[in-house]
Amino acid sequence: MERMFTRVAGWLFGCLLVALSLFVAVETALRKLIGVSLQGADELGGYVLALGGALAFTVALLERAHVRIDFLYSRIPSYLRTAIDLVCALAFALLGLFLARYGWPVVADTLAYGSNAPTAWATPMIWPQSAWYASLLTFTFASVWLAVRAFSLLLRGRHAEFERSLKPRALDDELREELEDVARR
Secondary structure, eight states, X not given: OHHHHHHHHHHHHHHHHHHHHHHHHHHHHHHHXXXXXXXXHHHHHHHHHHHHHHHHHHHHHHTTOSOOOHHHHTTSOHHHHHHHHHHXXXXXXXXXXXXXXXXXXXXXXXXXXXXXXXXXXXXXXXXXXXXXXXHHHHHHHHHHHHHHHHHHHHHTTOHHHHHHHHSOOOHHHHHHHHHHHHHHO
C-alpha cells in the first residue's frame, strides 16, 4: 500500500511538473512570437509546488528518505537507535498534527470569504487550497499511523520489524533498490 501511494504520488507530481513546463514553454513562445500571453503560469506554478511539496512530505516519510547521518547512526548502540527512531516517529506525528491544525484556518477563511486569486484567472482559492490541505492531511494520517505502529511494535516486542520499518534506509539499501530497479527495466 505504501509503495503504491509513493508511486502514484510521484507520478502525479511528475505529470503536474511536466504539464506546468509545457504550459510555461507555450506561454513563453506565444509571448515572444506573437505578443500574446496566456497568463497564469506563475499562479499554476505556485499551486503545483504547494501540492507537490505537501505530497513530498508523505513520500519521504513512507520511503524513509528523511535526512540522516549514516556514519553516526550505524555506530551507536541498538537501544539508542531505537530511541532515536521512536522520537523521530513521534516528532513527525506532532509535525503532521501541527500542519493539520494550522493549515485548516487558511481553508476556513477562504470558505468564509469566498476568496479568489488576485490574478487574471481569479481562480477560486478553495480549489488549490483544498488540494494542498488534503495533501497535508495525508501526511498527518501517515505520520500518526507510523508513530502508533512504532509504539505498537515495541510494546509487542517486535524489535526487528520496528527496525525494518522505521530506521532510515542505509546507503547499501538504496544502492540495492536502484540496481533492482535498473534490472527490472
